[in-house]
Amino acid sequence: MAKVGIVMGSKSDFDVVKPAVNVLKKFGVEAEVRVISAHRTPTEAHEFASKAKENGIEVLICAAGKAAHLGGVIAALTTLPVIGLPVKTDMMGGLDSLLSIVQMPSGIPVATVGVNGGENAGLLALQILGIKYPEIEKQLVDYKAAMREKINADDKALQELL
Numbered sequence: 001m002a003k004v005g006i007v008m009g010s011k012s013d014f015d016v017v018k019p020a021v022n023v024l025k026k027f028g029v030e031a032e033v034r035v036i037s038a039h040r041t042p043t044e045a046h047e048f049a050s051k052a053k054e055n056g057i058e059v060l061i062c063a064a065g066k067a068a069h070l071g072g073v074i075a076a077l078t079t080l081p082v083i084g085l086p087v088k089t090d091m092m093g094g095l096d097s098l099l100s101i102v103q104m105p106s107g108i109p110v111a112t113v114g115v116n117g118g119e120n121a122g123l124l125a126l127q128i129l130g131i132k133y134p135e136i137e138k139q140l141v142d143y144k145a146a147m148r149e150k151i152n153a154d155d156k157a158l159q160e161l162l
Contacts, residue, residue, distance in 0.1 A: 001028065001029065001030060002029045002030070002058055002059075002129045002132075002133055002136065003029070003030040003031070003032060003055075003056045003057050003058060004020075004024055004029060004030070004031050004032070004057065004059050004060070004061060004122075004129075005031075005032050005034070005048070005055075005057035005059070005061070006020060006021065006031050006033045006034070006060075006061045006062075006063070007033075007034050007035075007036050007045075007048065007060065007061070007063070007070060007074065008033075008034070008035055008036075008062075008063040008064065008087075009035075009037045009038065009039075009068075009070045009087075010035065010037065010065070013063045013064070013065065013087050016063055016085065016087050016088070016116050016118050017033065017061075017063050017118055018118060019118035019119040019122065020061055020118040020119065020121045020125070021033060021118075022122070023119055023122035023126070024125065024126070027126055027136060027139050027140075028139075029126065029129065029136065032057060036048055037070070038064070038067075038070040038073040038074075039067070039069065045070070045073050045074065046073075046077060048074075049074045049078045050077050052078055052080055053078065053079070053080055057080065058080065058128075058129060058132070059080060059082075059083065059128050059129060060074055060078070060080055060081070060082045061082075061083045061085055061121045061122070061125055062074050062075075062082060062083070062084055062110070063085035063121075064084075064100075064101070065086070065087035065089045065094070065097045066089055066091065066096055066097060066100070067096075067100055068084070068086060068097040068098075069100060071083075071084035071085075071101050071104075071110040071112075072101070072104050072108055072110055075108050075109065075110050076108050081111065081128050082110045082111065083110070083111045083112070083113065083124050083125060084101035084102070084110040084111065084112040084113070085101075085112075085117060085121045086098040086100075086101050086102075086112065086113075086115045086116075086117075087115070088115050094115030094116065097115065098112070098114075098115055111124060123140075126139075126140060127140060
């Protein structure tokens with residue numbers, strides 16, 4: 001089965017990462033979750049990224065705040081798709097994290113979701129995996145149909161109130 005690697009720069013980022021882990025579990029996809037800092041543990045970051053594919057990881061999610069270089073460092077060391085997950089900070093509300101992740105140099109792409117967008121990071125990883133795994137794609141189709149049904153029911157209830 002598919003496996004997603006989730007790396008966060010600090011254990012304090014886990015609350016942002018948890019929705020990604022939850023959505024992956026809901027779809028039956030394994031997540032390997034690690035705390036690895038681009039700045040404080042660069043050797044570990046290099047080893048993790050270099051061996052990710054060999055270890056069965058197919059997509060990576062990298063959560064980081066402030067300087068937020070983790071996604072770029074990981075992307076520089078692998079050909080696997082990397083999703084950046086910017087973490088909200090006190091300093092600039094996460095804008096610093098977002099800009100650090102989204103402004104990658106040419107040749108080092110990192111797909112990026114919104115600040116604290118853990119659920120969307122997990123869903124994007126699933127969409128990438130859905131290209132290879134039809135059972136994941138089918139679950140995504142059902143997931144989106146359920147969202148549509150909920151919104152239509154909410155709309156109908158509102159119209160009845162008015």
